[in-house]
Amino acid sequence: MMGGPPCSPFGMGRSVPTWRTRVDEELDALTPYRRLLPHDEGQVLDRMVAHLRNRRGVAGMLPAHDPWTALLLTALLEAWVRLEALERRVEGDAV
DSSP states (O other): OOOOSOOOTTSTTOSSOOHHHHHHHHHHTTHHHHHHSOHHHHHHHHHHHHHHHHTHHHHTTSOOSSHHHHHHHHHHHHHHHHHHHHHHHHHHHHO
């Protein structure tokens, strides 16, 4: 009798989704929320989601069971980096 383990939607031999798959699923789940935002806020959310997708490998280094822990930390870090850059510009303009 031919047979074997049932096919997994996560690839051959995988029963647990990869970090990338988990992050993509969480970010894709934001689509209904994005549709309800005003146009300008939707564009900001699109840029933030794109940034999170680009940084998901770094976020995967955190030992977190919930992908949102790492995603929110990544978004917060990006906001902090931008805030500090603006502060440096303002301080430079004030001199």
